[in-house]
Amino acid sequence: MGNATAPIPSDVLDHVSIAVPDLEAAADFYRDNFGCTVGDVIEVPADNMRIAYVELANIKIELMQPLDAGSAVGKFLARNPSGGIHHICVATPDADGAAVAAGAAGLRILGEGGTRPGHHGRKLFFLHPKDCMGTLIEVEETD
Amino acid sequence: MGNATAPIPSDVLDHVSIAVPDLEAAADFYRDNFGCTVGDVIEVPADNMRIAYVELANIKIELMQPLDAGSAVGKFLARNPSGGIHHICVATPDADGAAVAAGAAGLRILGEGGTRPGHHGRKLFFLHPKDCMGTLIEVEETD
Incomplete structure (x- = not known):
């Protein structure tokens, strides 16, 4: 990790x-x-x-x-x-915790600001590309 | 494969x-x-x-x-x-053979039309994004 x-x-x-x-x-x-x-x-x-x-x-x-x-x-x-x-999608073990920590680190989350379930049921969120050097980065809970 | x-x-x-x-x-x-x-x-x-x-x-x-x-x-x-x-980069075992076969399949190769060595010494080429649904695809010989 x-x-x-x-x-x-x-x-x-x-x-x-x-x-x-x-x-x-x-x-x-x-x-x-x-x-x-x-x-x-x-x-x-x-x-x-x-x-x-x-x-x-x-x-x-x-x-x-x-x-x-x-x-x-x-x-x-x-x-x-x-x-x-x-976009690219990184996997992380705890998406809710990562969403909170991302906010604290100054990385904006698109939409409602927290995680939402994807079509597969796993939690995910997207970081604002302006905070990620122009790249849209999805963060998804590890499969 | x-x-x-x-x-x-x-x-x-x-x-x-x-x-x-x-x-x-x-x-x-x-x-x-x-x-x-x-x-x-x-x-x-x-x-x-x-x-x-x-x-x-x-x-x-x-x-x-x-x-x-x-x-x-x-x-x-x-x-x-x-x-x-x-861009994304796919790895293939024989880059020279792939370049010839790509051309035969109607996929244009950027630049000189064949492979060239990358900074790592492995052979590579790029496919024309217009032939790849807008995606720039690099093809590199397997490491």
């Missing part, structure tokens, strides 16, 4: 997330060109999107197709119509 | 690469907030940049500080002054 006294102790990237305009085409792209295994499409109505995971040996690539042009991912896709890398 | 008959067989992301305006500040950010180990700064004169690797258990994050505003990464930073996620 590197240093467990850090606000958000993590030594694992859970996934890299890529916004795409066409989820099936993106799944085919990774399957056909790299021989990757791509999981089933998961509907995520809470976030108005559909996702699928490219399952690599060391990490997952999350492919996200927004269904709502007004959502955060929908707006990102409007700015990047072909698609693009949207 | 998933499917070894794919043009660029890969089941590993070697790294995720993030452009940053200040390499030391970025290294401190990952060290202080996540407790990560960050390696020494590596000068890469061939690419006019300085890099450092955040060494996670399953993957590396490559932090890149361009030294030349006219370079590809320098131009990316001009568009994203705070920094941002720049």
Whole structure:
């Protein structure tokens, strides 16, 4: 875990997330060109999107197709119509504790300010990219 | 390896690469907030940049500080002054073979069209993001 006294102790990237305009085409792209295994499409109505995971040996690539042009991912896709890398996700053992410690360390949390459950049931939050050198970082409780 | 008959067989992301305006500040950010180990700064004169690797258990994050505003990464930073996620890198056992097969599969390679040695000596090439759903994908020979 590197240093467990850090606000958000993590030594694992859970996934890299890529916004795409066409989820099936993106799944085919990774399957056909790299021989990757791509999981089933998961509907995520809470976030108005559909996702699928490219399952690599060391990490997952999350492919996200927004269904709502007004959502955060929908707006990102409007700015990047072909698609693009949207965020990285670090895993931490205690997401609620990490959210409190992140706030105390001056890192803003997007939305309501605490954790929320993801489609998988694990707690997560997003750090404000302006506090993270331009990178959108999701923090997710360890699987 | 998933499917070894794919043009660029890969089941590993070697790294995720993030452009940053200040390499030391970025290294401190990952060290202080996540407790990560960050390696020494590596000068890469061939690419006019300085890099450092955040060494996670399953993957590396490559932090890149361009030294030349006219370079590809320098131009990316001009568009994203705070920094941002720049590319992902897949590992494949035979980079030269993958470059030929990628071309045959209709995936354009940036620059000279074949592999070149990276700062670590391993062969690599970059696929055109327009052929990869907006994502810049580096292909690097397995370590």
